[in-house]
Amino acid sequence: MNNKILLLFIALFFLGCGKLQFDxxxxxxxxxxxxxxxxxxxxxxxxQVYNTKExxxxxxxxxxxxxxxxxxxxxxNGDFKINYPKSNGDxxxxxxxxxxxxxxxxxxxxYNYLVYLQPNKFINALIDLQTLKISYK
Amino acid sequence: MRVFFMFFFGLCTTVCxxxxxxxxxxxxxxxxxFTSYRTFVGxxxxxxxxxxxxxxxxxxxxxxxxxxxxxxxxxxxxxKIISTQYVGNTQNSSVSDFGVFLSYSKKLxxxxxxxxxxxxxxxxxxxxxxxxxSYERFRYYTFGSVFFIAPEINYFINKDLIAxxxxxxxxxxxxxxTASKAAGTxxxxxxxxxxxxxxxxxx
Numbered sequence: 001m002n003n004k005i006l007l008l009f010i011a012l013f014f015l016g017c018g019k020l021q022f023d024x025x026x027x028x029x030x031x032x033x034x035x036x037x038x039x040x041x042x043x044x045x046x047x048q049v050y051n052t053k054e055x056x057x058x059x060x061x062x063x064x065x066x067x068x069x070x071x072x073x074x075x076x077n078g079d080f081k082i083n084y085p086k087s088n089g090d091x092x093x094x095x096x097x098x099x100x101x102x103x104x105x106x107x108x109x110x111y112n113y114l115v116y117l118q119p120n121k122f123i124n125a126l127i128d129l130q131t132l133k134i135s136y137k
Numbered sequence: 138m139r140v141f142f143m144f145f146f147g148l149c150t151t152v153c154x155x156x157x158x159x160x161x162x163x164x165x166x167x168x169x170x171f172t173s174y175r176t177f178v179g180x181x182x183x184x185x186x187x188x189x190x191x192x193x194x195x196x197x198x199x200x201x202x203x204x205x206x207x208x209x210x211x212x213x214x215x216x217k218i219i220s221t222q223y224v225g226n227t228q229n230s231s232v233s234d235f236g237v238f239l240s241y242s243k244k245l246x247x248x249x250x251x252x253x254x255x256x257x258x259x260x261x262x263x264x265x266x267x268x269x270x271s272y273e274r275f276r277y278y279t280f281g282s283v284f285f286i287a288p289e290i291n292y293f294i295n296k297d298l299i300a301x302x303x304x305x306x307x308x309x310x311x312x313x314x315t316a317s318k319a320a321g322t323x324x325x326x327x328x329x330x331x332x333x334x335x336x337x338x339x340x
Contacts, residue, residue: 010173022277024264027182027223029317029322049225067268067275069225083320085225085277126317 020053020065026086030093030117032129037102041078046071046096049082050114053089065089072125082113091117095134102133161250162294162339163242166200169301169337175214176231180190181327182223182320183262183309187216187230187248194197202244210258212331223322225277227264234260234283234307250291250299258283260309281311298338303333 030049034042049070055063070084074100078091078133082093095101138240173192177183201207215232222241224230236258243251267274286306294300309327316324 020224020275022264022266022275024262024277025314027225027314027316027320031319035170059205064268065268065273065275067266067273068277069266070221072222081319081321083223083225083316086315109308124317125315126319 005122013042015088018053018055019068020051020055020087020089022051022069022085022087027083027125028086028117028122029081029083030078031081031126032093033072033131034080034134035131037133037135039133041076042075043074043076043078043079045074045099045134047074047079047080047082048094048096049084049117050092050094051087052089052092053081056114068094093117093129097137099134100137102135138310161244161246161248161291162296163204163244163250164173165303165339166206167198167299167337167339168300169198169335170195171301171335173212173303173331173333173335175212175329175331177327177329179322179323179328183327183329185322186218186220186224187232188219190215190217192232192333194333195334196335196337198240198337203332204283206240206252207240208240208254209235209237210256216262223320223324224264224320225307226266228267229265231263233263234258236283236285237292238285238287240289248293250263250293250340252289252291254285254287254289254303254305255268255283256283258289279311280313281309281327283307283309287331291337297338299337299339301333301335301337303331305331305333306330 048068052068053065070082072080072082074080095113158268161306169174175189175192192212197209198206198208199304213233214230238254239254251333260283264281265276267278285305285307287303292300311325314324
């Protein structure tokens with residue numbers, strides 16, 4: 001019996017666990033508007049939904065799974081709406097290179113091109129970021 | 138070689154024409170393969186996201202009582218993405234469904250049968266996101282239930298070999314999907330049409 005438990009433990013240790021996974025039975029929506037500091041709408045900006053998850057590999061190693069699971073473009077009013085499959089990782093709305101968020105409430109200062117989509121902020125599978133102010137770096 | 142062709146020609150003509158005088162059998166079991174074109178219609182995430190490649194499938198039908206048969210089928214096709222707006226950045230998708238049906242055979246003439254079918258099955262949509270940096274593949278699956286009606290026409294090439302065509306309409310139920318009403322389309326139901334051509338062997 002002890003040998004079986006030991007073998008199971010070793011198998012789990014070698015296989016690793018906690019990979020990034022998507023759920024085809026749950027689709028979430030993020031929407032909002034991009035403006036500059038003067039509240040002028042910014043059209044034609046491509047936004048991405050970025051997923052990341054730390055994984056545990058064999059021999060105690062650690063890694064990170066990452067994937068862009070959806071993209072969207074702001075319309076002429078600066079509005080965007082992106083639908084994407086739910087994942088078990090941390091999910092961010094990502095600006096294209098060269099742009100940064102200037103809304104200090106919604107952004108992590110170390111990664112000012114990302115907005116964390118907090119799971120507890122979703123209501124009926126929707127998160128409304130309202131207005132996001134951005135600028136060029 | 139000449140002998141082979143003569144033998145092959147003789148076999149084909151024998152199979153195809155030898156039993157032309159026999160009438161269509163409306164009380165028999167069969168096994169068939171088919172190709173079809175599947176399309177999704179209506180305001181739903183499938184119709185807005187996918188164009189479909191040809192479907193390949195097989196079906197088995199067992200005569201259980203007089204002109205009534207029960208059967209099972211499986212269909213599979215790759216799906217071409219026409220929009221990632223509703224299902225994420227999937228780069229490789231496929232659709233399969235499988236199920237059971239009840240059919241009734243109605244003889245139209247000596248060589249033609251009309252077989253209305255009604256059935257239920259499972260629906261499986263596979264999507265795949267590929268990470269651009271690591272090229273790692275992340276697959277995710279959407280499951281539903283299919284309820285369909287399918288009028289089928291059979292033409293008896295001979296007593297045992299049957300060509301058939303079928304048009305089926307299916308309602309795909311996705312009540313298990315969670316999605317926002319603001320998403321802009323219906324995630325909880327879809328409609329599909331299949332136009333199939335196939336051949337089956339009766340026994």
